[in-house]
Amino acid sequence: MTKKNGWIAGLAAPVMIATLMLFAGSPSVRANNQPAANAAVKIDNFFFGPQTLTVPVGTTVTWTNGDDIPHTSVSTDGVFKSKVLDTNEKFSYTFTKPGTYPYYCTIHPKMTGQVVVK
Numbered sequence: 001m002t003k004k005n006g007w008i009a010g011l012a013a014p015v016m017i018a019t020l021m022l023f024a025g026s027p028s029v030r031a032n033n034q035p036a037a038n039a040a041v042k043i044d045n046f047f048f049g050p051q052t053l054t055v056p057v058g059t060t061v062t063w064t065n066g067d068d069i070p071h072t073s074v075s076t077d078g079v080f081k082s083k084v085l086d087t088n089e090k091f092s093y094t095f096t097k098p099g100t101y102p103y104y105c106t107i108h109p110k111m112t113g114q115v116v117v118k
Contacts (some may be wrong), residue, residue, distance in 0.1 A: 003027075007036075008073045021102070028064050029070050037055060037056055037058060037059040037060070038057050038059065038060050038061075038062065039053055039055050039061045039062070040043075040061070040062050040063075040064065040089075041053060041061060041062070041063045041064070041066065041102070042063075042064055042066050043063060043065045043066055043067055043071050043073075043105075043111075044050060044066040044067060044084070045067065046067065046108060046110075046111055047090055047111065048103075048105075048111060048112070048113035050113075051112070051113045051114070052113065052114050052115075052116060053113070053114070053115050053116070054115075054116040054118065055095060055115060055116070055118075056117070056118060057066040057095065057096065057097065057098055057115055057117055057118070058094070058095070058096065059078065059094070059095055059117070060092050060093070060094040060095075061092065061093055061094075061095065061115055062090050062091070062092040063085070063090065063092075064084065064088065064089075064090045065085040065086065065087055065088065065089050065090075066087070066088070067087065068087055069107075070084045070085060070086050070107060071084075071085055071105045071107060071108065072085065072106045072107060072110065073085070073091055073103050073105065073113075073116070074103055074104060074105070074107050075101055075102070076102045076104060077101070077102075079093075079101055080093040080101075080103070084107070095115060097117065098117050098118055099113045099116075099117055100114055100115075100116050100117075101116075101117065102114045103112060103115070
């Protein structure tokens, strides 16, 4: 290897590292690599838990029926509606807009909860 080629090779690695560090700190690169948020509501003993769940916009909430009795999860304003969930069945909905989303079980209307999306 000649002296000139050795100098170029010695300079290439630091330049590549600096370039990678520059792009790694770029907000657009980070925003595209962030995973979607997920949250869970457990249905157990005729109760939605937690009863109030606060999540960021873009979060997928999954309700899981842990009871031996069927339940539903239905938004009072018609935004989402699960089918009847048997034991261990799940229903998921992704919240794309901020707001407060109250919901209830259509089979047991005294079972209520809400998702607050910020």
